Amino acid sequence: MLRSLTTLYSLLTTVLAALLLVSCAKHDDGKATRDQATADNILLFGNSSEPPSLDPHLNTASNGNKIITALIEGLVTYHPSNDNLPEPGVAKSWTHVDSTIWTFQLREDARWSNGDPVTAHDFIYGYERMLHPDLGAKYAQLLYLLKNAQQFNEGALTDFSEVGAKAIDDHTLEITLEGPTPYFLGLIKHHSWHPVHPPTIEAAGGMTKPDSAWTRDNYVGNGPYRLKEWVISKIIKVEKNPLYWDKENVSINEIHFLPIDDINTEDQVFNSGGLHYQNTIPTHMFPIYEKNEDPYLRVEPWIGSYFYRVNVTEPHLADKRVRQALSLAINRRAITKRILKGAHFASQSITPNGIEGYQPPQCQDFNPKKARQLLAEAGYPNGEGFPTSILLFNSSEQHKQIAEAIQQMWLNILGVEFELRNQEWKTYLESQQNLDYAISRAAWIGDYVYPDTFLTMFRTGDGNNMTGWSNARYDKLITDSMKVSDSTKRLAMLHEAEEILMDEMPIIPIYHYARNYRIDPAVKGWYPKLTDNRNFKFISLEPDKRNSTSE
Amino acid sequence: MLTFILKRLGQAVPVLLAIYTITFFMIRLAPGGPFSDERKVAEHILERQMEYYGYNDPLIVQYGRTLLQHVKLDLPPLTSHIGLTAADIISESFPVSLELGLWAMAIALFLGVPAGVIAASRQNTWLDYTPMSLAMTGICLPTFVVGPILALIFGIWLRWTSVAGWASPVDRILPSLTLGLYYAAYIARLTRGGMLEILSSDFVRTARAKGATEFRAVVIHALRGGILPVISFLGPALAGLVTGSFVVETIFQVPGLGRHFVLAAVNRDHSLILSTVLFYASLIMLANLMVDVLQVLLNPKLRYK
Numbered sequence: 001m002l003r004s005l006t007t008l009y010s011l012l013t014t015v016l017a018a019l020l021l022v023s024c025a026k027h028d029d030g031k032a033t034r035d036q037a038t039a040d041n042i043l044l045f046g047n048s049s050e051p052p053s054l055d056p057h058l059n060t061a062s063n064g065n066k067i068i069t070a071l072i073e074g075l076v077t078y079h080p081s082n083d084n085l086p087e088p089g090v091a092k093s094w095t096h097v098d099s100t101i102w103t104f105q106l107r108e109d110a111r112w113s114n115g116d117p118v119t120a121h122d123f124i125y126g127y128e129r130m131l132h133p134d135l136g137a138k139y140a141q142l143l144y145l146l147k148n149a150q151q152f153n154e155g156a157l158t159d160f161s162e163v164g165a166k167a168i169d170d171h172t173l174e175i176t177l178e179g180p181t182p183y184f185l186g187l188i189k190h191h192s193w194h195p196v197h198p199p200t201i202e203a204a205g206g207m208t209k210p211d212s213a214w215t216r217d218n219y220v221g222n223g224p225y226r227l228k229e230w231v232i233s234k235i236i237k238v239e240k241n242p243l244y245w246d247k248e249n250v251s252i253n254e255i256h257f258l259p260i261d262d263i264n265t266e267d268q269v270f271n272s273g274g275l276h277y278q279n280t281i282p283t284h285m286f287p288i289y290e291k292n293e294d295p296y297l298r299v300e301p302w303i304g305s306y307f308y309r310v311n312v313t314e315p316h317l318a319d320k321r322v323r324q325a326l327s328l329a330i331n332r333r334a335i336t337k338r339i340l341k342g343a344h345f346a347s348q349s350i351t352p353n354g355i356e357g358y359q360p361p362q363c364q365d366f367n368p369k370k371a372r373q374l375l376a377e378a379g380y381p382n383g384e385g386f387p388t389s390i391l392l393f394n395s396s397e398q399h400k401q402i403a404e405a406i407q408q409m410w411l412n413i414l415g416v417e418f419e420l421r422n423q424e425w426k427t428y429l430e431s432q433q434n435l436d437y438a439i440s441r442a443a444w445i446g447d448y449v450y451p452d453t454f455l456t457m458f459r460t461g462d463g464n465n466m467t468g469w470s471n472a473r474y475d476k477l478i479t480d481s482m483k484v485s486d487s488t489k490r491l492a493m494l495h496e497a498e499e500i501l502m503d504e505m506p507i508i509p510i511y512h513y514a515r516n517y518r519i520d521p522a523v524k525g526w527y528p529k530l531t532d533n534r535n536f537k538f539i540s541l542e543p544d545k546r547n548s549t550s551e
Numbered sequence: 552m553l554t555f556i557l558k559r560l561g562q563a564v565p566v567l568l569a570i571y572t573i574t575f576f577m578i579r580l581a582p583g584g585p586f587s588d589e590r591k592v593a594e595h596i597l598e599r600q601m602e603y604y605g606y607n608d609p610l611i612v613q614y615g616r617t618l619l620q621h622v623k624l625d626l627p628p629l630t631s632h633i634g635l636t637a638a639d640i641i642s643e644s645f646p647v648s649l650e651l652g653l654w655a656m657a658i659a660l661f662l663g664v665p666a667g668v669i670a671a672s673r674q675n676t677w678l679d680y681t682p683m684s685l686a687m688t689g690i691c692l693p694t695f696v697v698g699p700i701l702a703l704i705f706g707i708w709l710r711w712t713s714v715a716g717w718a719s720p721v722d723r724i725l726p727s728l729t730l731g732l733y734y735a736a737y738i739a740r741l742t743r744g745g746m747l748e749i750l751s752s753d754f755v756r757t758a759r760a761k762g763a764t765e766f767r768a769v770v771i772h773a774l775r776g777g778i779l780p781v782i783s784f785l786g787p788a789l790a791g792l793v794t795g796s797f798v799v800e801t802i803f804q805v806p807g808l809g810r811h812f813v814l815a816a817v818n819r820d821h822s823l824i825l826s827t828v829l830f831y832a833s834l835i836m837l838a839n840l841m842v843d844v845l846q847v848l849l850n851p852k853l854r855y856k
Contacts, residue, residue, distance in 0.1 A: 033713070053633035060588060136599035138592050154595055210603045213634030232632065232643055234717060234806035260715065261810075262801045264699065268714040269804070272706050426583025426819050433591065443589075463591030 032273025038522045038541050041253040046270065046279040049261040050233045054215040056191035057130045057137050062445070062532075067257055068191045070238050070536050071221035075104050075123070075173070075193070076185050080538040081527035083303075083449045084356040086185035087535070090118055090195070090222065091173075098485050099180040106171040111243040112197045113219075113226045120167035122195040128160045129201065130192055134208035142192045142447065145184070147176045180485030183450035189533070190447055195222070224250045224537040233259055251525075251540035270296075270518055276541070278518040283398050286516060287341040296518035299343065300528035303446035304513035305350050305454065308406075308439050309432070312506050313468035316387055317438060321378040323505040326439075328364055328371035329413040330406055336511055339401045347512040350444075351454045351498060354530045358451055358491050363502040363509060368413045375414050383415025389438030391418040394428040399441050402510070432466050440466075445513070449530055451494040452478075458501060469506030552847070556840065563836045570832045571621070571825065575614055578816075578824050585630040585819045604630060617825060626826055631818040637826030640811050645830075647717060648800070648807035651726055652793035658731030659738050659788070664781065666735070667742025671750060671777070672769050682739060689736030698729040698802040715804035726803040730796055734788055738781055746777035779850060786842030790835040 037044050051064030056072050059065065069078065077089035091104040110118035127146065130137050131153045144150045147164025151157040164176030177184065187193070197220040201207055204214035214220075219227040224246070225238035236257040240250050260266040263280045270278040281289065281297075289297045310323050317323060332346035349360035364370070372382070380386040391407060393399040400422060407418045418439065423431060432440050444464075446453035457464035459475050474497050481493040501507070515532050525539045586592055586600045601607050605616065605627070620627050626636040666682040673679050702725055706714030716722045749755060750773050758772045797809035808827065815823035847853045 050632075052631055055633065058633055060590075133595065133599060136596050136603065138586075138588060138590075138596055140596060141593060210600065211628040211633050216634045231806065232635075232640065233810060258804070260804050262804070265715050265802055265804055268699070268702055268707065269716075272710070272714045274713060274716070425817065426587055427581070429587045429589065430583045433587075463593060466591070 034273040034276055034520060034522075035543070037256075037276070038520075038543050041251070041541055043252050043255045043277070043523070043536070043539070043541060044275045045255055045257050045277045046260055046266050046275045047236075047257040048259065048266075048279045050259040051236075054219065054227075054230075054236075055212065056194040056196065057126070057135065057139075058210075058212075059191060060138050063257075063259070065191055065533065067236055067238065068194070069223070069533065070225040070255060071219065071223045071227060072191065072194045072196075073110075073221075073223045074191070074195070075106075075188055078189055078529070078531070078533045078535045080525060080535070081529070083186070083530045083533075086189070090123075094185075096184075099182050099184060100177050100485070102175045102177070102184060103168075104173040104175070106173060107245060108171055109245040110222060111245065112222050113241055113243055114197070114200075115243060116197065116199075117170070118195065118222045119170040120173040121170070122198060123173055124165050124167050125198045125201075125207070126193070126195040127163070127165045129196065129207045131160075131163065132208050134210075136210050137192070139192045142187070142190060145177050145179075145181055145187070147178050149178075179482045181482075182485065182487045182490065183448055183452070186448040186450065197222075224535070225255065228254065235259075246537065250537045252536060255536055276520040276523050281343075281516045281518060283341075283343070286343045289518070290342065294518065296520060298515070298517050298519060298528070300515045301345070301352065301354050301530060302513040302515040302532055303352050303354070303449060303453075303530045304444065305347060305352060305509060306344070306441075306443050306511045306513060307347075307350060308508040308510060309437075309442045309467045310506055310508065311435050311438050311440070311468055313435055314389070314438050316380075316389070319378045320504050321374040322380070323508070324364070324503075325371040325375040325378070325414060326410060326416075327505055327508045328367045328374065329409050330508065330510065331366045331409060332510060333366070335402055335405055339398070339405060340511065343516050344511045344514045347509045349498065349502060350507060350509055351451045352446070352512040352530075355449050355451060357487060358495065360451070361495060361499040361502050363505065371413055375416070380414075380416070383417070386414075386416040388417045388419055390421050391439045391441075392421050392423065392428065392431055392437035393441035394425050395422045403441065435466065435468055439508075442466075442507070443513075446531065451491070451498065455494055455497055455501070458506065465506075467506040469504065471500060471504060474500045474504075552844070555847075556844065559836075559840050559843070563833070566836065567829060567832055571618060571829060572614075574825055574828045575617065578819070578821050579610065581816075581819065583819055585821060587819075604628065617822070621826065621829060627822040629820055629823050631815065631820035631823060637823050637830075640823065641808060641826065641830055644806055644808040644811055647805060648793050648796060648809055651723070651730065651796055651799070651805060651807060652789065654723055654727035655730035655734065655792050655796075656785075656789060658727055659734035659792075660781075661735075662731070663735040663738025664742050664778065666739040667744075667781075668746055668769060668774060668777070670739070670743045671746030672765075674747065679743075683743065686736040686739040689732055690740075692733075694729050694733055694798050695802060697732060698725070698799060701725050701729055702802070715802070717803075717805045722803075726796075726799050726805050729802070730792060730799045734792065737784065737788070741780045741784055742778065745780040746773060749773045749777040752776075775849065779846065782846055782849060783842060785845075786839040787835070790831070790838045793834065794831045 034044060047063045047066060049063055051059060051061050051067060053059045054064055054067055056068050059068060073089045075089055075091040076086040079085040079087040090106050090110045092107040093105045094102060096102045106120055112118060127143060129135055131140055131143055131149050133153055133155045140153045148157055148162050152160060152163050166174045168174050200214050200218060200220040204212045224241055224244050226241040228239040229237040237254060239254045244250060260269060263282045266278055266280060267282050267285055269275050310317050312318055336344055336346045348362035348365060351360040391403055393403050403420050407420060410416050410418055431437055444454060456478055459478055460470040477493050477497040481490050484490040519526060522541050522543055523539060524542050586597055605613060617627060626638050629635050670679040670682050702714040705712045705725060712721050712724050755768055755773050758768045794809060796807060797813045800807045800809045812827045815827060
């Protein structure tokens with residue numbers, strides 16, 4: 001009978017459901033994964049996506065940076081709370097002459113994770129590797145401050161001993177820079193300045209092998225943590241390094257970096273208690289968490305800018321009055337309030353706030369009347385005669401919303417028409433580099449806390465200028481500032497340069513980034529950081545008292 | 552049978568070559584390269600990278616070299632996972648995709664076939680309408696809608712399962728279910744169609760006339776023929792389940808091959824694209840071959856040809 005079939009079927013279904021329940025019952029012991037991890041002193045860290053490499057000289061991704069900071073230590077490291085300050089790493093002390101010649105005293109008890117001592121020679125080896133033209137490191141430019149580094153990297157100089165880095169003895173390192181660099185200690189926190197263990201690199205194919213697999217097979221580091229497990233796209237586990245010189249002050253036993261690339265999934269994983277730290281909050285969830293006063297939510301200034309590049313080689317955009325008019329017609333506060341829901345801050349400068357001793361100059365704010373007037377002066381009254389132009393952005397819902405809003409503002413206020421063009425990431429990069437756009441969405445995150453990190457790229461011909469803009473006075477101010485050791489004077493020159501930028505407007509600032517993330521209150525020693533870079537050795541986990549009493 | 556299998560395997564070679572050729576040239580047409588970055592890479596660095604990864608040779612030389620590397624299974628280095636080759640990626644992530652695919656297939660068959668059989672044997676009653684409407688809904692609802700809903704219900708509200716990950720056995724449930732439900736819907740409709748045709752045929756009537764029970768008539772006599780459309784669907788379905796799980800793998804953070812397949816294209820990792828395409832192509836052909844063999848075994852009409 002058919003009935004027996006249905007009976008058999010429902011029997012099987014019951015068995016399946018029972019199995020499901022049993023396995024779930026095992027899983028759910030009344031505690032979220034996060035609380036268990038806190039008790040085990042394991043930090044569960046949402047880390048956006050799988051890093052392409054954990055090699056300090058080849059990595060270019062911020063998710064890789066976070067892991068490398070745990071695994072390898074440079075001369076100085078990220079200060080627990082203030083990015084304007086250095087925190088001693090392998091170097092225990094340092095002196096400098098005119099912030100050009102720096103001498104670092106290395107601690108004797110610094111060890112590689114295989115027991116070898118960390119010496120000044122390892123740093124020299126690291127610099128040579130990073131700068132060697134055959135390695136082809138994409139971020140080699142970050143080391144160009146070293147005397148003769150650029151010539152060596154470009155192949156004009158082949159003798160590395162002429163580059164400004166010298167090991168006086170095993171524990172004394174002398175670095176000579178091209179010019180005075182007051183922010184040098186902030187710069188060398190970046191992993192491109194980190195040492196590597198020479199025998200390990202040599203064993204994995206040599207110093208200059210561009211696809212060296214040493215990080216995959218045998219990761220020898222000198223940081224507070226060592227690599228425990230690496231399963232591609234699944235998890236990277238690091239554990240306390242027993243040979244680290246300051247191991248007594250390392251609190252967390254293990255950090256699990258989870259490459260969750262879908263932000264909605266990450267949000268759900270956090271909600272279900274699977275993470276201590278949620279790297280990204282979906283735009284549509286932000287206002288909800290904000291309204292509910294979510295206790296985990298953090299909104300903190302970040303050293304990043306969201307702006308529009310203007311292609312000044314387009315005839316109708318060559319006149320600065322047109323560019324000013326476009327900027328004046330953007331209601332930034334409406335964008336940050338209505339589209340971004342307060343997640344980021346409206347900006348009138350490229351350099352964000354928070355850099356010690358630097359108050360960025362502001363471009364003029366929203367002013368429709370003046371915008372129309374300037375456009376008319378430039379020969380396009382009410383937008384007449386202004387050709388329809390391309391507004392380029394990389395495919396993303398939020399970039400699209402912002403572009404649509406600005407497109408409307410420009411049409412309503414100025415009467416100029418823009419056609420939106422969204423492109424997939426790599427295609428967009430290509431279009432932007434080839435100046436195949438009129439206006440292009442752009443973003444920049446600073447590498448260190450100094451205006452240079454934003455301003456040098458707009459020099460004539462800089463690879464990251466990508467606007468076709470050139471201004472002799474600007475170039476001179478930037479270049480001259482690099483020879484000045486007095487910080488106040490130097491910042492004043494950079495200020496003047498940014499004033500030119502904000503008057504000429506080859507770029508239109510829109511907002512300054514905030515870091516939006518969520519974090520469990522069990523994570524202690526976690527402070528707002530302008531660079532969003534932290535050394536995990538200063539972070540600890542403490543079970544929430546209220547939770548444990550209620551259990 | 553052996554000659555049949557060998558012949559099919561022989562046919563696979565030109566097909567793979569064609570797939571390789573088309574893919575190789577198509578990915579080169581896409582703008583942007585593996586080394587471009589948000590920050591402009593200096594010309595001399597770009598030059599060095601291009602040279603190391605073999606982009607400076609004439610395209611036809613690159614074509615031949617990469618082909619040879621794939622034939623010898625000595626795969627070129629990847630640009631999006633420094634220090635690895637596609638072999639590392641596939642050997643680590645394919646077992647995950649395979650497991651997910653097999654679980655999903657089991658769920659699809661387990662739900663789909665009985666639902667289809669019941670619907671067919673009780674045609675135009677509520678036992679037919681209910682599962683078929685559900686199946687239609689299942690086909691219409693994309694996995695990226697079903698997945699998060701299941702995660703919300705079972706992972707967040709009920710806390711029975713985790714919402715994502717691939718560590719414990721429980722983590723298998725939601726992704727397999729999401730993927731399986733979609734195919735279950737198809738299989739239910741196919742089974743119903745196949746069964747309706749067979750149930751009205753003479754030999755089933757004869758079986759019934761000879762006093763076979765309803766169960767015997769339906770399950771023993773009719774199902775064997777009625778399931779054939781499902782069997783021919785299984786080949787592409789299995790390949791689809793194993794390869795097309797990108798969305799499910801992303802939603803549930805499953806470290807499978809589907810994600811690498813898509814991300815390789817986003818990152819313009821040409822070696823990884825080529826290797827995964829060829830791998831998938833071989834897999835689909837293998838699955839289809841298996842289905843053909845199975846069909847011959849099940850269908851007496853084909854056996855004596």
